[in-house]
Amino acid sequence: MELWILFGTFITLLLIGTPVAFCLGAASLATVLYLDLPPVVVFQRLNSGVSVYALMAIPFFIYAGDLMVRGDIARRLVALAGALVGHMRGGLGQVNIMASVMFGGVSGSAAADASAVGGLMVPQMKERGYGVDYAVNITVVASIIALMIPPSHNMIIYSISAGGKISIADLFTAGILPGLLLALSLMVAAWFVARKRGYPTEPFPGLRVLGQLFVSAVPGIILILIIFGGVRSGIFTASESSNIAVVYALLVTLLVYRSLSWVDFLAATKAAVRTTAMVLMVIGCAASFGWLLAFLKVPASLVMALQGFSDNPIVILLLINVVLLILGTFMDMSPLIVITTPIFLPVAQAFGVDPVHFGVILVLNLGIGLCTPPVGAVLFVGCAVGKVPIWTVMRSIWPFYGAAFATLMAVTYVPALSLWLPSVFR
Amino acid sequence: MERVARVTGALAQLGLMLAGTGVVVMTVFIAAQVFWRYVLNDSLQWTEPAAVMIMGWFIFLGAAVGIREGYHLSFDVLLYVLPERARLTLHTVSDVVVAAFGCGMIWYGAQLAENTAGNKVPGLGISGAFDFLPIVVGGVLLVLFSIERIARRAAGLPTLRFGDDHEEA
Amino acid sequence: ECEVTLKSSDTHPDGYPTVEAVKFMGDELKAGTGGRMCVEVFHSAQLGEEKDTIEQTQFGVIDLNRVSLGPFNNIIPETQIPSLPYIFRSVEHMHNVMDGPIGEEILAAFEAHDLVGLAFYDGGSRSFYNSQKPIRSMEDLKGMKFRVMQSDLFVDMVSAVGANATPMPYGEVYSSIQTGVIDGAENNWPSYDSSGHFEVAKYYTLDQHLIVPEVLVMSKKTWDGLSAEDQAAVRKAAKDSVPVMRDLWAAREKESEAKVIAAGAEVITDIDKTPFIEAMVPVYEKYVTSDKLKDMVARIQATE
Ligand code: NA
Ligand code: NA
Numbered sequence: 001m002e003l004w005i006l007f008g009t010f011i012t013l014l015l016i017g018t019p020v021a022f023c024l025g026a027a028s029l030a031t032v033l034y035l036d037l038p039p040v041v042v043f044q045r046l047n048s049g050v051s052v053y054a055l056m057a058i059p060f061f062i063y064a065g066d067l068m069v070r071g072d073i074a075r076r077l078v079a080l081a082g083a084l085v086g087h088m089r090g091g092l093g094q095v096n097i098m099a100s101v102m103f104g105g106v107s108g109s110a111a112a113d114a115s116a117v118g119g120l121m122v123p124q125m126k127e128r129g130y131g132v133d134y135a136v137n138i139t140v141v142a143s144i145i146a147l148m149i150p151p152s153h154n155m156i157i158y159s160i161s162a163g164g165k166i167s168i169a170d171l172f173t174a175g176i177l178p179g180l181l182l183a184l185s186l187m188v189a190a191w192f193v194a195r196k197r198g199y200p201t202e203p204f205p206g207l208r209v210l211g212q213l214f215v216s217a218v219p220g221i222i223l224i225l226i227i228f229g230g231v232r233s234g235i236f237t238a239s240e241s242s243n244i245a246v247v248y249a250l251l252v253t254l255l256v257y258r259s260l261s262w263v264d265f266l267a268a269t270k271a272a273v274r275t276t277a278m279v280l281m282v283i284g285c286a287a288s289f290g291w292l293l294a295f296l297k298v299p300a301s302l303v304m305a306l307q308g309f310s311d312n313p314i315v316i317l318l319l320i321n322v323v324l325l326i327l328g329t330f331m332d333m334s335p336l337i338v339i340t341t342p343i344f345l346p347v348a349q350a351f352g353v354d355p356v357h358f359g360v361i362l363v364l365n366l367g368i369g370l371c372t373p374p375v376g377a378v379l380f381v382g383c384a385v386g387k388v389p390i391w392t393v394m395r396s397i398w399p400f401y402g403a404a405f406a407t408l409m410a411v412t413y414v415p416a417l418s419l420w421l422p423s424v425f426r
Numbered sequence: 427m428e429r430v431a432r433v434t435g436a437l438a439q440l441g442l443m444l445a446g447t448g449v450v451v452m453t454v455f456i457a458a459q460v461f462w463r464y465v466l467n468d469s470l471q472w473t474e475p476a477a478v479m480i481m482g483w484f485i486f487l488g489a490a491v492g493i494r495e496g497y498h499l500s501f502d503v504l505l506y507v508l509p510e511r512a513r514l515t516l517h518t519v520s521d522v523v524v525a526a527f528g529c530g531m532i533w534y535g536a537q538l539a540e541n542t543a544g545n546k547v548p549g550l551g552i553s554g555a556f557d558f559l560p561i562v563v564g565g566v567l568l569v570l571f572s573i574e575r576i577a578r579r580a581a582g583l584p585t586l587r588f589g590d591d592h593e594e595a
Numbered sequence: 596e597c598e599v600t601l602k603s604s605d606t607h608p609d610g611y612p613t614v615e616a617v618k619f620m621g622d623e624l625k626a627g628t629g630g631r632m633c634v635e636v637f638h639s640a641q642l643g644e645e646k647d648t649i650e651q652t653q654f655g656v657i658d659l660n661r662v663s664l665g666p667f668n669n670i671i672p673e674t675q676i677p678s679l680p681y682i683f684r685s686v687e688h689m690h691n692v693m694d695g696p697i698g699e700e701i702l703a704a705f706e707a708h709d710l711v712g713l714a715f716y717d718g719g720s721r722s723f724y725n726s727q728k729p730i731r732s733m734e735d736l737k738g739m740k741f742r743v744m745q746s747d748l749f750v751d752m753v754s755a756v757g758a759n760a761t762p763m764p765y766g767e768v769y770s771s772i773q774t775g776v777i778d779g780a781e782n783n784w785p786s787y788d789s790s791g792h793f794e795v796a797k798y799y800t801l802d803q804h805l806i807v808p809e810v811l812v813m814s815k816k817t818w819d820g821l822s823a824e825d826q827a828a829v830r831k832a833a834k835d836s837v838p839v840m841r842d843l844w845a846a847r848e849k850e851s852e853a854k855v856i857a858a859g860a861e862v863i864t865d866i867d868k869t870p871f872i873e874a875m876v877p878v879y880e881k882y883v884t885s886d887k888l889k890d891m892v893a894r895i896q897a898t899e
Contacts (some may be wrong), residue, residue: 011828012466013520013523014500015501015504016499016503016504016505016516016520017500017502017504017505017516017517017520017587018519018520018523018524019492019493019498019499019500019520020498020499020525021489021498021499022523023497024457025527026523026527029526029527029530037656038654038655038656039530040534040537040538040650040654040656041651041654041656042530042534043530043534043536043538043558043561044641044647044650044651045533045647046531046561047535047557047558047560048480048643048644048646048647049481049556050481050482051478051479051481051487052478053474053478053764054475054764054766054767055481056452056456056477056478056481059449059452059481059484060453060456061742063449063453075447085544088464125569125734129441134594156766156769156791157766158764159791160608160789160790160791161608161639162608163522167791168769168791168794169791169794191516194434196427196594198507199474216525223437234574236460236768236776237771240456240459240460240463242456243456243460244460244695245456246453246457247457254588258473266446269446269450270442270446271451272446272449273442273445273446273448273484273488274442274448274488274492274495274497276449276484276485276488277445277484277487277488277489277492278488278497278498278499279491280481280485281486281488281489281492281498282499284485291643292641293644294637294641295602295637295642309525313516323460338639338640338641339639342608342638342639343608366826373501374501380499383499384499389499389502390499390500390501391501391502424465425497443715463776467738468759469740469758469759469760469761469762471760474745474762475745475762482727530742538650541650541653541654542650544670545669545670546669547669548669548745548746548747549745549747549750549762551747554669
């Protein structure tokens with residue numbers, strides 16, 4: 001009964017157009033009242049859900065992105081990228097995906113990655129004639145790459161949840177090839193969609209123009225080098241690098257380009273508040289909802305239902321993937337890793353799946369969950385930076401879901417994709 | 427109604443200004459942390475808890491203002507196929523739900539603040555109640571703005587929703 | 596089925612000594628009440644981190660909670676005493692104190708905060724580890740950056756030995772050591788092992804600066820709803836789980852120690868603790884303020 005109330009309230013409110021955050025919050029509150037638990041717990045989870053240091057990268061990257069757009073850093077960077085790849089179909093879509101590969105090391109958080117790349121790329125792609133939905137689709141799904149390419153905090157959570165018996169170094173290395181494969185399949189999807197929609201190509205502008213564009217984009221390039229180099233070499237954490245991005249963007253736009261007025265600065269700050277508050281409110285309310293799912297032992301029951309369903313490893317792995325995709329649709333990534341690892345890993349191991357391989361499957365799978373409705377932090381970040389309704393994005397995102405799912409299947413059934421690289425480095 | 431809208435509009439602007447100040451202060455704090463750690467080779471212990479606390483403030487203030495300005499995400503797909511009247515009624519139901527949740531934020535947020543008032547926040551030394559005050563204040567604004575939306579709709583005035591064109595101010 | 600199922604929270608994963616001990620307590624309780632009462636453990640922080648689950652226990656959302664003393668330090672002054680660096684000479688000394696009247700006194704202090712203290716579990720002894728060099732003296736520690744929990748006491752302790760305290764979330768520590776953001780951290784053998792930190796910080800200095808017990812508490816709300824007989828059954832089952840927990844813990848420590856040493860960790864044992872202990876004088880002055888607490892410290896030091 002309590003599950004009917006939880007999901008019933010949530011879905012009903014969702015359908016009548018209540019803001020997603022409050023669908024989650026009100027459904028949790030209704031269920032807690034029904035269970036006769038002290039309702040304070042809903043608001044405590046809401047508060048703890050947003051009081052997380054690692055989440056700070058989201059407001060900072062969104063803020064930095066907005067400052068870069070208003071202060072003309074973004075336009076110059078994308079102008080350079082456009083000149084380089086403009087002759088390709090959907091060239092900026094490809095750039096967007098490559099940016100996710102590079103920023104993958106920066107954040108390790110898909111939502112932060114979506115805010116970093118999306119805040120920069122989506123407005124510029126819009127301006128250069130790409131559909132907003134196309135820009136958001138790519139930004140959203142490509143940000144899963146961030147989870148796969150080291151450093152990945154989720155891999156660490158997985159290792160700890162598995163009782164610490166799995167080498168984190170191995171897990172980090174194991175994610176690299178699947179991450180690149182995901183990038184590749186998304187690039188193929190982006191090319192097909194761009195061709196189908198007839199996105200224009202631009203002639204190559206010539207080396208002279210390219211050189212001028214490069215010079216004018218230098219401060220932006222330095223920013224990317226600082227962030228990319230700083231985190232890749234491991235000097236900064238995600239929250240720190242996102243903060244450096246804000247400070248640097250302010251310095252460049254105020255002192256070098258002198259392109260940011262006081263009015264622009266205020267507008268950028270308010271925009272950052274709006275976008276961040278909206279996304280983090282969903283994350284906080286999802287923490288309440290997720291707490292109830294754990295309290296009601298939903299993940300455990302789902303897994304229980306799965307066990308004894310089949311003894312074919314291929315079928316079992318497929319079922320595990322399906323269950324994780326369903327759970328990932330409602331819950332956030334790290335609590336799901338913590339809850340499902342101790343239950344799923346022994347099952348997978350019983351069928352001969354290597355724990356490192358399973359970690360990669362788990363993270364990729366739950367990463368897809370971050371991009372799917374009804375609850376997907378990354379999807380919401382994408383909609384927020386693009387200022388488009390979820391529905392508009394949903395209508396055209398399917399080719400990219402398809403590419404991600406195909407990658408998931410390849411990673412699930414070809415263990416070498418995950419295990420070959422660690423074996424080389426060991 | 428117009429006068430009420432001016433007051434709530436001013437409140438929303440104030441909330442947004444406070445939240446914006448929060449973002450800037452948070453930026454400064456973490457920048458200080460980075461500077462101390464990498465340039466002075468020393469660690470500041472208060473920057474992280476302080477910044478996390480400020481983040482709570484601007485999220486709940488911003489979320490409340492978001493109700494008035496209609497920038498929260500929602501799935502409006504079913505609503506497109508409904509007649510205007512039904513749609514407006516459902517919008518009002520949504521606003522009631524948000525207001526009810528806002529009441530919960532006030533009441534239970536206050537309870538949490540009271541419960542933790544005697545604790546000290548590690549690294550800051552201030553009362554633990556500050557952790558939960560943003561929920562209470564955000565809740566007050568949420569209730570206020572939701573009631574305003576309901577009243578506006580009853581008076582036949584438009585209310586903003588996500589996907590509409592916003593005033594960018 | 597049980598009439599009363601007590602929901603219990605733990606931040607450690609399934610199979611961890613504390614988790615297993617509470618499960619054992621559940622079995623004892625079931626046997627002791629003729630199958631009327633059971634315990635259901637939510638491990639791996641499923642219901643939240645310690646600070647959150649403590650509040651949930653106070654509000655009666657969950658019934659039992661296995662937590663470390665750290666989160667109580669700013670709430671219940673008595674809990675600061677066993678959390679002081681070098682307060683216990685050895686694990687045996689800690690057992691003697693916490694199993695005696697001082698332990699009971701500290702457990703009783705939870706009552707005023709809507710909690711019932713049931714029993715103390717072992718938390719092992721915490722030592723410094725780092726990626727740079729073998730540390731044998733306070734000289735070696737000077738200026739190095741160590742991750743600590745977000746706790747004033749930990750920060751003050753690390754500062755007192757001349758190192759740089761860097762509060763940081765647990766999950767970020769591995770990458771931060773690997774990349775040199777920090778030089779090391781401090782923890783017990785099992786955590787040093789399970790976090791994988793030994794992979795990136797191989798010098799483990801066995802200074803045992805903290806030997807802090809952990810505590811099993813019950814919600815006062817739940818407690819008040821039980822009959823006197825059931826209350827006694829809960830207390831007994833909790834106390835019975837303590838020796839089980841200690842055996843599991845000792846085995847776990849040995850296992851982790853052997854594993855990290857086999858993986859190449861270098862354990863430094865030839866250290867003179869005296870200067871470290873002397874450096875803690877200002878820390879004691881800051882935290883042991885009331886006469887009551889000073890008396891407690893004196894009594895602990897006088898305990899065999
Ligand atoms: Na990453
Ligand atoms: Na999802």
